[in-house]
Amino acid sequence: MQYLFYIAFLLYLLYPVQSSEISHSNTQVWGPALTDNANLPVRYLFIHAYDKKNKVIKKDLGDDAFKLTVHDQDAGRVRAWVQVLNLHNGSYIGRFRMYDHGGQLVVNVKHEGKHVASSPYSLKEVYGDECYCPLPMKQWTKALQCPPTYRQIEEDLKPHKVIELSTFAKRIVERFTPHHSVCHYAVVNNQVYRQCHGSITDFKMFMDAPLLSLTRKVKLPDFEFFINLGDWPLEKSHGDPLPIISWCGSDGTHDIILPTYDITNSVLEMLGRVSLDIFSVQANTGPRWGKKIAKGFFRGRDSRQERLDLASMSVKNPDLIDAAITNYFFFKKDETKYGKSVKPISFFDFFKHKYQLNIDGTVAAYRFPYLLVGDALVFKQESEYYEHFYKDLQPWKHYVPLKHDLSDVMEQVKWARKNEKKAREIQRAATEYARTNLKPADIFCYHTALFREFAARQNGTVKILNTMEKVEQPQTSCKCKRSKKTKKNERKEEL
Known part of the structure; x- marks a missing residue:
């Protein structure tokens, strides 16, 4: 009897929750990966196991408890990197990065070969990060459930009720260069242009990348802005601060703050060139x-x-x-x-x-x-x-x-x-x-909210200077396939 007890105890340690305890229908699955138009560099969803009594399971179920797959209902295989992260408490994060895919997608979440929650999930408007298929801003922000604004944005933009485009560029260049490196960006018809000033401008890649990724997903308004490429915030004027954007703020300066290049890059390169991100x-x-x-x-x-x-x-x-x-x-x-x-x-x-x-x-x-x-x-x-x-x-x-x-x-x-x-x-x-x-959606939502409110304060015509170069989108074979419903909504928003 004692021998059988040790065997049973060992099995309990190896398999703390028996598969029979997990309810396929009660288990919860949710997240932007399951929403049409919620396009991000990497799509993600959350899984939390429940038992047959509809009680949440908080024990570690093992790394392979749930399997996530994606496919195209017509074409079949989709080229994607798929990963399920075990949070060791009965919950998981599933995520996938697609390559050269645009259009419909079926998302499958299974436990022991059986679908859980409402799986399979059929989506019609899904695009990989490199696909240029921008949505009207209202549609995209609604799909991601973005808040209308953020406390920090409201505070940062208080001194800038009106941004005069005829003068602000000249004033920023005169004040901050040549001692600091900055880049002047113009977004016109959802295309990105820039001119950089200063001796060290390599960090422009950390502004190019999120702008290009955003304009592939959402139609940004025409606007201009300057980004500070250094770590230290620059604008120290208390009487007439200039609207320069930085990745870090301080109590003694008045820069307008974006999420840092570090956390933004971790979103853009998730399941790619970075191993450290908010999910990993x-x-x-x-x-x-x-x-x-x-x-x-x-x-x-x-x-x-x-x-x-x-x-x-x-x-x-x-x-x-x-x-x-x-x-x-x-x-x-x-x-x-x-x-x-x-x-x-x-x-x-x-x-x-x-x-x-x-x-x-x-x-x-x-x-x-x-x-x-x-x-x-x-x-x-x-x-x-x-x-x-x-x-x-x-x-x-x-x-x-x-x-x-x-x-x-x-x-x-x-x-x-x-x-x-x-x-x-x-x-x-x-x-x-x-x-x-x-989360990744929060980082992208913040960028979009700031750009939208920044553009709304600008007075004058956004111009592409002769000294600016176009920041090109990456080449892709992905094609934009909009449904009739989406096209109809686009026309409504444009009107």
């Missing part, structure tokens, strides 16, 4: 909360004095802090004071630790969204710098605040150790916020 982190959050190492953790280069100070604290207090510098570039290396430099590790390995220390780099640390979405408590340094979403967050609700000089790091880590319940509550609120508000 959710499937790689390390041990369960109770098994994580209860230390403050940091890895990064020496781009700020406070990072060195943190490394020094780690040398003296290794029981509370595990912080190390991965590369010395700005400051002199001093292993006696700051400890030995270490090799970079996978970002996913960060989450072996329960407490993540978010310390500024040259500006805001662009890793912050990924730290929030993981299963760890984030400690954030007080900072003048911010990304597009920071002002939605509250200290002690979404993160544990740290003084700018980090003098209270050890005190705050000790607090978290003693207040496990509150620490877990903060972590869950932060993770819920990030998973709800920093």
Whole structure:
């Protein structure tokens, strides 16, 4: 009998939820991948298993519990990269990137060969990222359930009730060049043109790519804008700020903020040239909360004095802090004071630790969204710098605040150790916020909302300067196939 008990226990560990407990009809599947016209570089959906009593299953079902496939009802095979991410709690993220496909699509979600929820899902208006088939803005934003605007956009555009096109370009070039690198963009008839100023303009690719991807999906209004290609925000004028767009803001400047090139590029290159994105982190959050190492953790280069100070604290207090510098570039290396430099590790390995220390780099640390979405408590340094979403967050609700000089790091880590319940509550609120508000659709919706409101404030005619070059769309064999209903809606919106 004892032998049979051990066999049964071993089977329970290997298969914690029997397949018979999973209800194919009660299991929930939802997300923009299942909506016509909700075109993004990578389409995604969410799966959560339910049992036959309609109770949510919160146990890990294994990596292969659900299978996601896509096909064309007429043509059959669709060239696509498909992935299902296991979140280890009965829920999954399914995602796929299509190549040279436009038109109808069938999405299948199965468990043990049987369809779940309302699968198969038949869609008529689905296009891969490289397909040029832009929709009227109302249709596209409705399909993605984009909000009408954002708090940060409203705040950034308050000083710019009217943008005079006849003068703003000349004023921006005179004020910010040649000491800074900027690019002047014009979007006309949904085509992209630009002229760059400055000595280092390589980062223009981080503005070219989202603009081209957006104009393949949605019809943007004609408008002009300038993007700051550097990390530091530029507009310091308090009396008459110029409307320059940056990827990072600060309390002492008045730049108009877009989502950082880092998180935007992670959306554009998802299932492509990047491995770190808002979804991949959710499937790689390390041990369960109770098994994580209860230390403050940091890895990064020496781009700020406070990072060195943190490394020094780690040398003296290794029981509370595990912080190390991965590369010395700005400051002199001093292993006696700051400890030995270490090799970079996978970002996913960060989450072996329960407490993540978010310390500024040259500006805001662009890793912050990924730290929030993981299963760890984030400690954030007080900072003048911010990304597009920071002002939605509250200290002690979404993160544990740290003084700018980090003098209270050890005190705050000790607090978290003693207040496990509150620490877990903060972590869950932060993770819920990030998973709800920093998805790929949210990043694209934010870009579109800013461009729309920016264009609405411009007075004058948008011009393509002789000095501008056209930013060409990639070549593709994908063809735009609009249904009669979509064409009818397009005509209505244009009228």
